[in-house]
Amino acid sequence: MYILIVGGGKVGYYLTKTLVTEGSHEVLLIEQNPRKVEVYAERFGSVVVQGKGDEVATLAAAGAARADVVIAVTGDDEDNLVICQVAKRRFNVARTIARINNPKNEDLFRRLGIDSTISATNVLLNLIEQLIPQRHFVHLMTLRHADLAIVEGDIPAGSPVAGQTLAEIPFPAGVVIAAIHRGAELILPTGSTELLEGDEVIAVTKRDQESALRELLTAD
Amino acid sequence: MNVVIMGCGRVGSRVATLLDDEGHQVSVIDTNQAAFSRLPADFRGGTILGTGIDEDVLRSAGIEEADAFLSLTEGDNRNIMAAQVAREVFGVREVVARIYDPAREEIYRGLGLDTICPTRLIGDLVREKLAAAVER
Numbered sequence: 001m002y003i004l005i006v007g008g009g010k011v012g013y014y015l016t017k018t019l020v021t022e023g024s025h026e027v028l029l030i031e032q033n034p035r036k037v038e039v040y041a042e043r044f045g046s047v048v049v050q051g052k053g054d055e056v057a058t059l060a061a062a063g064a065a066r067a068d069v070v071i072a073v074t075g076d077d078e079d080n081l082v083i084c085q086v087a088k089r090r091f092n093v094a095r096t097i098a099r100i101n102n103p104k105n106e107d108l109f110r111r112l113g114i115d116s117t118i119s120a121t122n123v124l125l126n127l128i129e130q131l132i133p134q135r136h137f138v139h140l141m142t143l144r145h146a147d148l149a150i151v152e153g154d155i156p157a158g159s160p161v162a163g164q165t166l167a168e169i170p171f172p173a174g175v176v177i178a179a180i181h182r183g184a185e186l187i188l189p190t191g192s193t194e195l196l197e198g199d200e201v202i203a204v205t206k207r208d209q210e211s212a213l214r215e216l217l218t219a220d
Numbered sequence: 221m222n223v224v225i226m227g228c229g230r231v232g233s234r235v236a237t238l239l240d241d242e243g244h245q246v247s248v249i250d251t252n253q254a255a256f257s258r259l260p261a262d263f264r265g266g267t268i269l270g271t272g273i274d275e276d277v278l279r280s281a282g283i284e285e286a287d288a289f290l291s292l293t294e295g296d297n298r299n300i301m302a303a304q305v306a307r308e309v310f311g312v313r314e315v316v317a318r319i320y321d322p323a324r325e326e327i328y329r330g331l332g333l334d335t336i337c338p339t340r341l342i343g344d345l346v347r348e349k350l351a352a353a354v355e356r
Contacts, residue, residue, distance in 0.1 A: 054297055056323035078273050078301040082324070085300075089327050104275055111308055 002026045004067040004093075006053030006083050007074030008036050011099060015073065020044050028062055054082045056090055064091040073099040073118075081105075084114045136218040142207065149207050150178075153217045155199045160219050167191035174206035175213050224249065224286045224312075226272030226302050227293030231318070233258035235290060240265050247281040250293075272302040275309060288314035296321050303333055 003019060005012050008031030016029040029044075030053040031037050037050040051058035053072070064070065070087040072080035077100050084096035097116045098109055103125065109117045130138050137153040155162050161169045166177055166189055180187040181200035187193060195201070205213050221244045225236050228250040236248045237260055246265030249272045250256060256267045270277035272291060283289065289306035291299035296319045303317035316334045319325040325337035 054324070055321065056327075076297070078295070078297040081301050081304075082297040085331075086324065086327055089331065102274065108275075108305060108309060112304055 001068045004070045005029045006072045011073040069095045071097045137214040162197045172209040172212040174209045176204045221287045223288045224281045226291045228255040232292040283310045291317045
């Protein structure tokens with residue numbers, strides 16, 4: 001695979017370094033600061049070019065037209081957006097990945113045609129959410145294209161659904177219970193499986209049903 | 221008409237002043253408080269400190285009631301992103317983005333964005349003037 005990385009800050013640097021060391025992909029890093037380019041070129045060899053990654057001429061010279069993936073990891077959301085859009089529209093790059101800083105930009109970037117976004121802020125927020133012991137319902141991940149999410153919910157003491165079978169529970173449409181953790185046991189449930197207090201339920205849900213599911217399981 | 225302008229530089233402040241004089245309701249966004257000193261003392265519109273690529277900043281500038289959004293900062297990418305936010309998120313009818321780089325301008329015009337490329341405009345004007353001078 002030919003991977004084009006734009007932005008040689010810390011993220012771009014370590015990404016390039018890791019991919020180059022792995023050696024299974026062709027990698028090129030575009031960085032605008034000539035001094036950084038010089039230092040990186042000494043370390044990695046000729047996989048670093050100097051230029052502005054949001055300019056069509058730079059991308060063309062870097063061979064964007066034959067890139068399988070363009071990854072924009074500069075520190076500015078607007079630059080990452082434009083780099084990915086230009087890669088997509090002008091060079092027909094199949095997959096574009098943008099780093100974002102403002103978590104609110106995740107949805108926006110997707111609407112604007114960016115294939116994947118990485119937000120350190122969101123990753124940290126999710127981790128923090130999972131660390132809070134009182135939380136009974138945790139968003140694990142969003143499945144981009146289908147507008148689905150994977151969530152995990154505890155069945156707390158006094159939950160209205162405890163003691164009922166899955167078939168009896170009035171789940172919102174667009175929710176599938178994928179697995180139940182009961183102590184050390186992992187149950188792949190059917191309609192006749194009963195939910196018990198203390199169960200950890202992993203569900204695949206349409207994103208707009210997430211809060212309805214939360215209310216149903218935890219009676220929040 | 222309600223107009224939100226991002227960028228209170230020479231062009232942004234001039235457009236804001238003209239529209240304000242014509243009686244339109246204008247809000248100007250800039251990341252630099254000092255930029256607002258380019259507006260005349262009798263400017264009746266609003267000034268909002270912040271970046272127009274942030275939905276919350278756009279909201280406080282009244283983007284939800286805006287008939288037009290103009291992105292006129294020095295930064296092409298900021299202008300492009302803010303214009304797309306105004307159009308896609310807030311459904312603003314008239315959205316204009318200034319894009320200096322002709323290559324980028326062509327791409328976004330192709331995507332249906334209403335764009336102004338000063339580089340192209342000035343280039344064409346200079347060429348026309350030169351052609352007229354040669355004819356004389």
